[in-house]
Amino acid sequence: xxxxxxxxxxxxxxxxxxxxxxxxxxxxxxxxxxxxxxxxxxxxxxxxxxxxxxxxxxxxxxxxxxxxxxxxxxxxxxxxxxxxxxxxxxxxxxxxxxxxxxxxxxxxxxxxxxxxxxxxxxxxxxxxxxxxxxxxxxxxxxxxxxxxxxxxxxxxxxxxxxxxxxxxxxxxxxxxxxxxxxxxxxxxxxxxxxxxxxxxxxxxxxxxxxxxxxxxxxxxxxxxxxxxxxxxxxxxxxxxxxxxxxxxxxxxxxxxxxxxxxxxxxxxxxxxxxxxxxxxxxxxxxxxxxxxxxxxxx
Amino acid sequence: xxxxxxxxxxxxxxxxxxxxxxxxxxxxxxxxxxxxxxxxxxxxxxxxxxxxxxxxxxxxxxxxxxxxxxxxxxxxxxxxxxxxxxxxxxxxxxxxxxxxxxxxxxxxxxxxxxxxxxxxxxx
Amino acid sequence: xxxxxxxxxxxxxxxxxxxxxxxxxxxxxxxxxxxxxxxxxxxxxxxxxxxxxxxxxxxxxxxxxxxxxxxxxxxxxxxxxxxxxxxxxxxxxxxxxxxxxxxxxxxxxxxxxxxxxxxxxxxxxxxxxxxxxxxxxxxxxxxxxxxxxxxxxxxxxxxxxxxxxxxxxxxxxxxxxxxxxxxxxxxxxxxxxxxxxxxxxxxxxxxxxxxxxxxxxxxxxxx
Numbered sequence: 287x288x289x290x291x292x293x294x295x296x297x298x299x300x301x302x303x304x305x306x307x308x309x310x311x312x313x314x315x316x317x318x319x320x321x322x323x324x325x326x327x328x329x330x331x332x333x334x335x336x337x338x339x340x341x342x343x344x345x346x347x348x349x350x351x352x353x354x355x356x357x358x359x360x361x362x363x364x365x366x367x368x369x370x371x372x373x374x375x376x377x378x379x380x381x382x383x384x385x386x387x388x389x390x391x392x393x394x395x396x397x398x399x400x401x402x403x404x405x406x407x408x409x410x411x412x413x414x415x416x417x418x419x420x421x422x423x424x425x426x427x428x429x430x431x432x433x434x435x436x437x438x439x440x441x442x443x444x445x446x447x448x449x450x451x452x453x454x455x456x457x458x459x460x461x462x463x464x465x466x467x468x469x470x471x472x473x474x475x476x477x478x479x480x481x482x483x484x485x486x487x488x489x490x491x492x493x494x495x496x497x498x499x500x501x502x503x504x505x506x507x508x509x510x511x512x513x514x515x516x517x518x519x520x521x522x523x524x525x526x527x528x529x530x531x532x533x534x535x536x537x538x539x540x541x542x543x544x545x546x547x548x549x550x551x552x553x554x555x556x557x558x559x560x561x562x563x564x565x566x567x568x569x570x571x572x573x574x575x576x577x578x579x580x581x582x583x584x
Numbered sequence: 585x586x587x588x589x590x591x592x593x594x595x596x597x598x599x600x601x602x603x604x605x606x607x608x609x610x611x612x613x614x615x616x617x618x619x620x621x622x623x624x625x626x627x628x629x630x631x632x633x634x635x636x637x638x639x640x641x642x643x644x645x646x647x648x649x650x651x652x653x654x655x656x657x658x659x660x661x662x663x664x665x666x667x668x669x670x671x672x673x674x675x676x677x678x679x680x681x682x683x684x685x686x687x688x689x690x691x692x693x694x695x696x697x698x699x700x701x702x703x704x705x706x707x
Numbered sequence: 708x709x710x711x712x713x714x715x716x717x718x719x720x721x722x723x724x725x726x727x728x729x730x731x732x733x734x735x736x737x738x739x740x741x742x743x744x745x746x747x748x749x750x751x752x753x754x755x756x757x758x759x760x761x762x763x764x765x766x767x768x769x770x771x772x773x774x775x776x777x778x779x780x781x782x783x784x785x786x787x788x789x790x791x792x793x794x795x796x797x798x799x800x801x802x803x804x805x806x807x808x809x810x811x812x813x814x815x816x817x818x819x820x821x822x823x824x825x826x827x828x829x830x831x832x833x834x835x836x837x838x839x840x841x842x843x844x845x846x847x848x849x850x851x852x853x854x855x856x857x858x859x860x861x862x863x864x865x866x867x868x869x870x871x872x873x874x875x876x877x878x879x880x881x882x883x884x885x886x887x888x889x890x891x892x893x894x895x896x897x898x899x900x901x902x903x904x905x906x907x908x909x910x911x912x913x914x915x916x917x918x919x920x921x922x923x924x925x926x927x928x929x930x
Contacts, residue, residue: 318631339779340929356926358710361782372776372930374721381720388713389781434782455629463622463632481595482631501594501634561591 289351290315290436290468291336296345298331298492305331307492308345313468313485315350315435320483320500321472324572328492329472330368333440337366349436362391365434367425369441375414379407379424383431390432397461398431404453418445426454430461438470451478458482476565486564490572500564507567508544511537512557520548520555528570539570589628599624599638607647607658608666618648618656714783714791717774724770725799728762736826749823756807756844760851763803767796767855768862771921775863776930789925792856793918800848804841811840839904846907846914853917857924864924 291313298306306328313319321329334340336347338354338361347353352360373382379402387393402409405423416424422443429437443451459482462469473479486503488496496503507527510517514536525541539562544552552559562570589598606612619627624635639656642648647662686696735758743750770792778788811828819825835843862870884890897906 317633334929337782341927356784356786358784358787361784362710364782366780366782368780371780372773374773374777376723377720385713385717385720386781388716389710389783428781456626459629459632460622460626463620463625466632481589481629482625482634484631484633500631501596501637504591504594561593563591 288315289313290349291470292346292348292351293332293336294346294348296332296335296347297343298328298335298340299343305492306335306342309489309492309494310345311487311494311497313470315468316466317484318462318469318471318482320476320479320486321470321489322474322476322486322568323489323495325474327489327572329489330440332489333366333368333438333470333472337361337364337438339366362389363435364438365390365429365432365436366438367429367440367442368438369422369425369444371421371425373413373421373424375412377413378410379413379416380409382413382424382428386428386432390434392433392435394431394433398427401427401430401457404457405450419447419450420445422446423450430457433461433465433467436468436470438472440472441474443473443475451475455479455482476568477563480564483564488568488571495571496568503564503567504561505543507539507541507562507570509537509539509560509562509566510552510557511535511560512552512555516555516557520552520557539566589630595628595630595634596637596641599628599630599635600641603639603642604647604666604670607662608670612658614658614660614662616658617654618658620655710784710787711791711794714778714788715795717778718770718791718795721770721774724766727766728759728803731758731762732756739826740820740822740824743820743822743824747822749819749825751825751829756847759803759807760847763799763848763851764855764858767852768859771856771859771925772862775859775925775928779930785925785928786922789922796852796856797849800845800852803848804845807844808837808841834902835904843904843907846910849914850910850917853914853921856921857917860921860924860928863928863930 289312293312294310296306296309297304309332323329335342336349349360350363354360354364383395383398387395405427407420407423422445426442429439429442443454455478471479471483480500483500486496486498486500487494510520512535514531514534517536517538521538521540526538527541528539530537549559588602589595603612603618612618618639621632621635621639625632639648643650646659647666648656649659651657739750775788779785807827814820814826814828858870861873
């Protein structure tokens with residue numbers, strides 16, 4: 287399997303603060319990846335290093351087998367849409383599209399104009415007069431119409447309502463189906479995207495917490511609900527990441543796959559088993575770690 | 585759209601079941617073309633690879649077959665095969681459970697048959 | 708190569724910036740012309756191209772600061788941004804030099820626009836042959852543009868603090884130089900002893916230094 291991105295022992299420090307700490311992973315070509323984690327976990331830093339916008343303190347990054355820094359060939363295959371993207375204020379939307387067209391080799395102008403209509407953007411309006419949501423839409427359109435072999439969306443939808451986000455997901459999946467490419471989607475709206483992510487990388491405090499196929503991840507944790515004593519006896523010896531008591535009942539999140547015996551036992555105990563959603567799982571894992579840290583400090 | 589797919593089981597299994605349902609209900613006739621994985625992906629807003637996994641599950645079972653360069657089609661005899669499979673599932677999921685529960689309550693097999701007949705009538 | 712044309716396209720889209728120096732120049736020219744007509748006295752306005760030069764400087768700074776983050780955001784190589792911007796500024800400088808020269812010709816033919824107004828044709832700057840005149844203003848424009856590019860690059864590379872430190876240093880060095888070593892006198896002598904053309908040629912190494920320094924800084928700049 288060819289790799290779109292290879293990251294090897296990457297570290298990025300700003301003075302005393304380490305934003306990314308000795309991170310290694312690779313991203314397979316033509317899959318949709320989710321890069322998830324809390325704000326300040328190091329996601330944006332990581333993506334900026336991959337796209338050679340900032341420099342690593344240590345370590346190495348390759349995009350389609352090449353070091354991207356000052357490398358036209360590698361860079362021409364990347365489109366990185368970030369929340370903080372700056373546009374010249376006096377440019378009209380059509381100017382921005384025109385410039386993008388002269389830079390991205392796979393740019394599809396017809397498709398860009400279709401998207402402009404879908405997102406109801408005023409082509410002739412200047413960038414400085416666009417609302418936050420409109421700016422986000424312009425970014426999304428560039429990301430989609432560039433058809434770059436590596437397309438990265440970093441929180442692309444600040445100011446976009448549910449309808450516009452929905453439109454983005456639909457167009458993304460459609461166009462990805464017709465023009466498969468590597469897509470990295472960084473977001474904290476995990477529930478909205480979890481079904482179409484093929485692979486999930488979770489980063490927390492500058493380190494990789496999870497790097498797993500979404501299908502596998504779905505079965506990594508399960509919620510057990512029932513009478514407190516029964517849940518306690520069932521989960522004894524298991525990796526419980528979270529427990530929520532409710533009267534005489536207890537709801538516990540258990541890591542790891544359940545054996546057939548486990549399932550039989552839970553049935554006999556009258557326990558209810560439900561899968562933990564990706565969002566819940568990540569919330570538990572990333573906040574559980576913070577709790578542990580706090581305990582250590584105390 | 586979201587209600588069609590839930591998080592209780594793997595998505596690709598649910599996609600396979602949707603296609604099965606369509607074949608059983610007659611929405612998808614034998615020898616007719618099945619929507620492409622991209623169409624499934626867009627419709628259910630899932631990853632095309634996941635949709636493909638669901639479709640391949642049915643290819644492995646001989647329910648669907650691939651026409652090179654055209655797409656996926658419903659195999660001959662798929663309907664009968666699925667009916668058979670669903671009946672087996674029905675037996676395991678409902679009948680066996682029902683009998684177990686009946687035993688707990690001390691219901692005899694004659695009483696159980698009567699109950700079923702009564703249920704059919706009132707329906 | 709097509710990346711550089713992409714960057715040039717990006718700058719050309721910002722064409723309104725390049726109108727500003729012309730607007731400023733012709734506003735001043737126009738008002739001088741009107742005054743000259745009204746009072747009927749011959750006017751020589753030696754500072755005519757100063758506003759043009761200063762606005763070019765400002766535009767160069769603004770372009771680097773505005774366009775660099777935009778270009779990098781669109782996966783443009785730093786080197787390509789630099790080459791594209793350099794080409795654009797060379798083209799603009801040449802364009803300004805030619806247009807200013809053409810106006811100085813018209814000014815001569817019309818005897819100072821009919822009112823003996825000397826605005827574009829100036830005794831010091833427009834001495835020498837046609838080539839010399841063109842080269843002189845071309846090199847002056849280049850100096851302005853690339854001084855702007857250097858300042859913009861300092862901002863991109865070292866941020867606001869870097870820029871403040873730079874200006875602070877320049878100010879301190881200039882003050883000490885002029886107060887203690889009397890640099891102003893030296894500079895004054897430089898202008899008296901040499902023709903504008905000689906000065907222009909002499910300032911070419913300065914342009915080269917600006918260009919090299921900006922390239923080195925932009926190569927390491929982040930967004």
